[in-house]
Amino acid sequence: MKKFFSVEDVDSLEEVVQEALQLKANPNANELLGKYKTLGLVFLNPSLRTRLSTQKAAMNLGMNVMVMNMDKDGWALETQDGVVMNGTTVEHIREAAAVMGEYCDILGLRSFPSLKDKEADYNEDLFNKFIKFCGVPVVSLESATRHPLQSLTDLITITEHKQVDKPKVVLAWAPHVKALPQAVPNSFAEWMSKAQEQGLVEFTVAHPAGYELSEDFTKGATITNNLNEALSGAEFVYVKNWSSYKEYGEVYPVSEDWMMNNQKLSLTNDAKVMHCLPVRRDLELSSEILDGPNSLVIKEASNRVWAAQVVLKRMLESLEK
Amino acid sequence: MKKFFSVEDVDSLEEVVQEALQLKANPNANELLGKYKTLGLVFLNPSLRTRLSTQKAAMNLGMNVMVMNMDKDGWALETQDGVVMNGTTVEHIREAAAVMGEYCDILGLRSFPSLKDKEADYNEDLFNKFIKFCGVPVVSLESATRHPLQSLTDLITITEHKQVDKPKVVLAWAPHVKALPQAVPNSFAEWMSKAQEQGLVEFTVAHPAGYELSEDFTKGATITNNLNEALSGAEFVYVKNWSSYKEYGEVYPVSEDWMMNNQKLSLTNDAKVMHCLPVRRDLELSSEILDGPNSLVIKEASNRVWAAQVVLKRMLESLEK
Amino acid sequence: MKKFFSVEDVDSLEEVVQEALQLKANPNANELLGKYKTLGLVFLNPSLRTRLSTQKAAMNLGMNVMVMNMDKDGWALETQDGVVMNGTTVEHIREAAAVMGEYCDILGLRSFPSLKDKEADYNEDLFNKFIKFCGVPVVSLESATRHPLQSLTDLITITEHKQVDKPKVVLAWAPHVKALPQAVPNSFAEWMSKAQEQGLVEFTVAHPAGYELSEDFTKGATITNNLNEALSGAEFVYVKNWSSYKEYGEVYPVSEDWMMNNQKLSLTNDAKVMHCLPVRRDLELSSEILDGPNSLVIKEASNRVWAAQVVLKRMLESLEK
Structure with a gap:
């Protein structure tokens, strides 16, 4: 694996999930694989x-880790x-990425969207250039449009907790006080759409009108503005706020109640409730659910x-070749 | 040991000090004890x-360490x-503590008091909730009311340098430019009171009127407003500023000279002088003492x-059971 | 080696470069040398x-590393x-350095100049006191007047890439938008002057009038205000901006074009172009050069x-004695 940026970087979802669960069962089994290898984690946010x-x-893999918080260092x-x-930027990504690639065997990068310039954000210009110029494998720690480590985590968690072969999974929009990126819901939708394609889940997205995600991420998904209908028969409900993709970064007033709570949970098939955290209690998701068994x-x-x-x-293994 | 928050978390002071001195003599003897174990250090200050x-x-114990400076990350x-x-807090301690407990085998937490709301500070609400929700052993890196790693250090240092079986130890208030917490003096008093109870020291607290510590921490101590009297016969003088407990967080003008210097040192039994650092030179404590043999x-x-x-x-050993 | 602050801390330049190149060929050969040893990196910038x-x-040497970003911690x-x-300084360097020396076997320190008080900056007061009070070997991570790790790097790089026995090396001033320290050019000049003395290079410095470096760093160098003349026959061009030493920290308007580009490169002997980074593209140095083979x-x-x-x-080896 030379990059991990989207669901396209993984072939069989079932295989990657099973491999992750083997690591969970035996975390230090590969501790020699990363010996003498350095992971650099670059956080622009x-x-x-x-x-x-x-x-x-x-x-766990025996690697050294160096963290760079570049948001704080200005x-x-x-x-x-x-x-x-001759302005405020102090270094070009061509040099910055190349130099970090010299010191590290694998790099991770986090970079949030502006939420102002849709095209620039959805181009993933920074990320693509970082990958191009650093010369080593890159793992996304969340980019403008995706958060693939979160989505893989979510698929692992669904696999561990599913009671039926092909559970109904619902991505449910929820209220928030801030305009949030679409990265987590885009990514979750992208992974669940592929999981549906590979026969692992049935996938539904529910959101108020105006909060449509880009169609690139929701292929094959059932999409509805009716939350109650979506929740019916659900085995998993993934709660998450996002701002508008269409009117990019905008937040519309929503008159109906979209906070997930026990009353809504009663419409499901005793669904397990998921959230990527941090969660705003009693705004996105009720405390009764968060502190309860679901x-x-x-x-x-x-x-x-x-x-x-x-x-x-997988990246370490690809280095050896 | 499942938590280290106050002197109550240790039974025999003599035993813990002797164990620490054995580690000092042989720092890496237990390097396998912490293998594959992770310590998370959370600093809110x-x-x-x-x-x-x-x-x-x-x-030294072979652990991995991850540091989280949450003060800076807002x-x-x-x-x-x-x-x-729906306000400015982005995550509830129920989730934040639980998640950190998932990634770490032992957690350390630092959280200073507000110095505004006495009850909230002395309730140690944040600390208690962190301990409750994280699910792993927690070591205090200084809380609103105590700094137990400092106090244990102080007892180790007194044990190493004492010339008599039961030395006279004086906690002496000193001036400062800022209103400081009572955590260090509370904790020192708590540990010395217990050390006195266990026959290890004689303990006196000296401070100007108005700077009384909470009685919960000074049980059995001799308390005086007369510094010269307190210093007479002292083998150890522990210099420290603190703000008022009674008029919580207030700083009173003090007309007498409470800075520790050689003239005052001459009243003692050639006392060793201690301070937790950082120290304001020639305000709390004279340079002549700091640069001298005492x-x-x-x-x-x-x-x-x-x-x-x-x-x-001790925490690692308790994990194994 | 007990300190690494200037070229004076190294005897034979050829030997230190060859030893570095052996480490490059075999990075982990000395991984036991640093076992149980701790490096503390203190960044005031x-x-x-x-x-x-x-x-x-x-x-690579098997050391533990602790990083302290003291600029951010105020x-x-x-x-x-x-x-x-009784002012804004919270700790004296006597205590701060001594304490860090207790926790670390080797310390690194970075501290930039004020660019306001020439005497204070060039006295290197902070650095000298840090070395004096910490009690362990200290490596400069850039001080007010020097950046010796950069200069040693530059000599290693020149040694690797030289085509003739005694290449002509030119330090060429370049434009910038900010007033920068003289540390990198001072240090480079100091190392190249010594390299010239030891028969390894021929060294020229080129800058506009008013940008003379302190003569302490340029002994034996050819110094000129004529860039084209300097570039003639050059095998290496080291591009760098700096502010005035004479009118300390000042920036003069420079009417001629001092940015390094392909036209100027054509005057050289197909010179390799160097820069310590970060570099301002198309202000100090053209993109065509940065992205090209030179x-x-x-x-x-x-x-x-x-x-x-x-x-x-070398510092670890000196600890063992």
Whole structure:
């Protein structure tokens, strides 16, 4: 594996999930694989779960880890070619990426969208240039449009907890106070659509009108504005807020109640409830659910380690060739 | 040991000190104990000595260490239950603590007091909830009311340098430019009171009127407003500023001279002088003392490693059961 | 080696370069040398290349690494003796350095100049006191007046790429938007002057009038204000901006074109072009050069690891005695 940026970087979803579960059963079995190898984690935006779980995964594989919080260091990167750099950007991504690639065997990068310029965000210009210029395998720690380590984690968690062969999985929009990126829902939709294609789940997306995701991510999904209808018979409900893709980054007033709570849960098939965290309690998701038996959110966060570890393991194996 | 928050978490002070001194004599003897184990250090406030010494102690035990500076990441935690999280807090401590407990085998937490709301600070609400929700052993890296790694260090240092069986130890208030927490003096008083109870020291607290510590921490101590009287016959003088407990967080003008200097030192039994650092030179404590033969401040800071290491060692041993 | 602050801390340049190249050929050959040893990296200013390359070098030697970003923690250090510390400095360097020396076997320090007080900057007061009070070997991660790890890297890179026995090396001033320190050019000049003395290179410095470096660093160098003349026959061109030493920290308008580009490169003997990075594209150095076959900037940055590793190796060896 030379990059991990979207679901396209994995062939068989079932195989990658099974490999992750083997790592979970035996975390240190591959501790020699990463000996003398260095993972560099570059954060242009803050991170808690992603940094800790990826660092832990790398240590399980025997790797050294170096973390760079470039948001705090005010290290503004230039991404455009042909500009005279007499402004506020202090280094071009051509040099910055290449240099980090010299010090690290694998790199991770986090970079959030602007939520202002749709085309620039959805072009993934920064990410693509980073991959191109650094010269080593790159794992996405969340980009403008996707959060694949989260989505792989989610698939692992669904696989562990499913009661039927092909569970109904619902991605349900929820309220928030801020305009959030589409990266997590895009990515979840992309992975679940492929999982549906591979016969692993049935996938439905529910959101208020105006919150349609880009069709590139929801191929084959059932899409509805009727939350109650979506929840009917659901085995898993994935709760998440996002801002508008169409009117890019906008937040519309929503008059109906979209917060997930026990009343809505009663419409499901005793569904397990998921969220990528951090979650706004009693705004996105009720405390009664989060503190009750149907919540998977902590187990899901815990599984982040195994998603990262299977990706790093595959990248380390590809280095050896 | 499942938590290290106050002197109550240790039975025999003599035993824990002797175990720490054995670690000091042979730092890497237990390097296999922490293999595959991860220590997470969570700082809601800045740290120099505590972070470095605890990290060093963990590495001596063969542990991996992950540091989270949550003060800088603007990751404001919600601690109250039942509130709709539509404000500035981005994550509830129920989720944040539980998730960190999933990635780490032992957690350390630093959280300073507000110095505004006495009840909230002395309730140690944040700390107690963190311990409750994270599900793994927790070592205090300084809380609102206590700094137990510092106090254990101080007892180790007194044990190493005492010339008599039961030395007279004086906690002496000193001036400062800022309103400081009571955590270090509370904790030192708590540990010395117990040490006095166990026959190891004689303990006196000296401070100007208005700077009384909470009586919960000074049981059995001799308390006086007369510094000269307190210093008479002292073998150890522990210099420290703190703000008022009674008029919570207030700083009163003090007309007498409470800075420790050679003239005052001459009243003691050639006392060794201690301070937790950082120290304001020639305000709290004179340069002549700090640069002279009676100062223990550097040796004391150095001993922070062994205090942390004995605590982590006991926690690792308790994990195995 | 007890300190690495200037070229004076190395005897034979050829020997240190050859030792670095042996480490490059076999990075992990000395992985037991640093076992149980801790490197502390103290940054009073931001760092990317220096932190990553030094951390990597230390890990190659089997050391533990602890990083302290004291710029962000607002941990203002007092350096003057005899002042009452009732202001904004929270700790004296006497204590801060001594304590860090207790936790670490080797320390690295980065501290930029003020560019306001020439005497204070060129006295290197902070650095000298840090070395004096910490009690362990200290490696400069860039000080007010020098960046010796960069200069050693540059000499390694020149040695690897030279086509003739004694290449002509030109340090060429270039434009910038900010007033930059003289540390990198001072240091490069100091190392190249010594390399010239030891028969390894011929050294020329070219800059506009008013940008003279301190003569302490340029002994034996050919110095000129005529860039074209300097470039004639050059095998290596080291491009770098710096502010005025004479009118300390000032930036003069320069009417001629000092940006390095292909037209100027055509005056050289097909010179290799170097820069310490970060570089302002098309302001200091043209994109055509940076993206072309004559640029060494990435290989140079990569060599930072081996410069750091040879210095740390020598320091570790001196600890054993």
